[in-house]
Amino acid sequence: MNANPDLQTRVAVIGGGAAGFFGAIQIASGNNVSVTLLEKGKQFLSKVRISGGGRCNVTHHCLDPEPLSKNYPRGERELRWAFETFGPRDTIQWYESRGVLLKTESDGRMFPVTDSSETILEALFQEAKRVGIKLKTEMEIHSVTPIRNDSGKILKFQIKLKSEEILEYDKILFATGSGRKAWGWLQAMGHSILDPVPSLFTFKISDPRLEGLSGLSFETADCSLVDFNHSQAGPLLITHWGLSGPAILKLSAKGARELFEVDYKTVLRVNLIPGLKKEEVRKTIEKEKENHPSKLICNLPVLGIPRRYWEKILEINSIDFAKKWSGLSSKDLHLLTEELTNARFLISGKGEFKDEFVTCGGVNRKEVNFKTMESKVVSGIHFAGEVLDIDGVTGGFNFQNAWTTSYIAAQGILTSIQNGQRAG
Structure with a gap:
């Protein structure tokens, strides 16, 4: 990472769940980028902590993208190709390379061999510290607004907090899950939102x-x-x-x-x-x-x-x-x-179904470039996880969606930064 903060691209990741945390790590692993992870709650990864009865169903041992994508009632077509870029095999390798061994149960669900979600949390927090992410909890956001020049080009994004403080970033990764407030900000920017309804x-x-x-x-x-x-x-x-x-x-x-x-x-x-x-x-x-x-x-x-x-x-x-x-x-x-x-x-x-609360609905998939997870409506905005109209069945599939889309979003953001630097 570049030591001069003035030369770094400032990226905000909104949402400290699985998609946001993993995405922030991937982005911060790049060069010339400063990443801030904003979470409205008091702690990060709360859903990861309690998932699978506290064991964390990390992914599913379905390694072929074709049958894997069949487990997503909404998002099957888009994820079919996304899993070619980052699928369960990549998830397993990512965690194992950081000392977290996973095991496969008879139904295909995969858990850490420790049978404790704390093992996953520890690996993620260690990696976040290593790559230098700024972790901020209890960040109550009031609004997110793109700032444009006279020709309509987006120069930056302003995030206004409930405290009236205004934060400025060059790019934003939305990993806000099924949050109606975030969907409201996105609607205000021109995105269409499919009404959320319960799933599972x-x-x-x-x-x-x-x-x-x-x-x-x-x-x-x-x-x-x-x-x-x-x-x-x-x-x-x-x-x-x-x-x-x-x-x-x-x-x-x-x-x-x-x-x-x-x-x-x-x-x-x-x-x-x-x-x-x-x-x-x-x-x-x-x-x-x-x-x-x-x-x-x-x-x-x-x-x-x-x-x-x-x-x-x-x-x-x-x-x-x-x-x-x-x-x-x-x-x-x-x-x-x-x-x-x-x-x-x-x-x-x-x-x-108390083990896993999932909704269908969210940002219209047609408004997202799934090769980069960037919005087709507002450049500089990227998406990951359940903020999109994507949901999987039970068995580790929703977490895999989080890992996959956040990884692709991060690569999209880093590529955009590199292209911008070349153009500059």
Whole structure:
């Protein structure tokens, strides 16, 4: 870095979360640049600290950009190419080169081997100190304004604090997450903001098939939002308020905006035997009838269905527990096949997913150059993380979005500085 502050480009990073902190480190690693990280709260990286139950789900061990990008209901196309520049493999290498080893769990999520987010925080703070970032907390910003010359060219940016103090910077990286106030500043500059709505949540369902079964899970189910043509396979969990589990959380992200628009009232279709066609399921049930005619139906759940759920669907469909398999009627056979492959539930609202709060919405992706993360509306403004209309499903994908977009934004800022110096 150049020792003469007068020759340094002044960059402000607004937002001290994962995207802002990582982006600030990348920018400050360049030459002739002074980086100030502004955080409105009392501490940096608060979400990183509590994520994954305090373990920090750093990324996901999906190293191929193509399937990786499929985990982003909004931003898939743009991130597909962004991950070529900086993906999970780069994230793993960055942390490991700083002494932080990561491990991969059975579902692909990656955590520090220490199982403590403090390991991640320590690495980031050490790096921030090494590259000389000015860290400022409790910075309540009132407004952000571009200052232009007579021809309309932006000369600098003024950040006015609530204390009336005015700070001036040459470039700004917005990493403000789902902050409505920051979106307001950006709107005032001419950016369009897609209204934020919740993503990643559970479904509230009041249905006799689920009553008394809280905690019961299915290894794999195919869940679909019938009205919106969204589907998702994965583990399914019955809760005391309805349905949850990876399949539901990922499905909620895919249908976040449509669900919001119908006030979270729609139909959920559940196939508990996704590996077989409906006809195959029916034949399997018929086979049980042939093989065990004298046994009670309630004592022989089919296809790995948990006994408690099997008994519940028998009860709901008025199939007597004392009935033997030989007494199974064609109507009973049809009802059971439908329950296992085509069950319909009425969603009445949304619950919460406390481990990870995510919204969809933010700065319109069409207004951003994803090769540099620079605004197409206001030159000198760059973006990273959830300030954009990008969100991922649960499993470390939102943090990877933060690392990726902040890295690209930093490279874009540094390249712009170098080009400006050459031109000068």
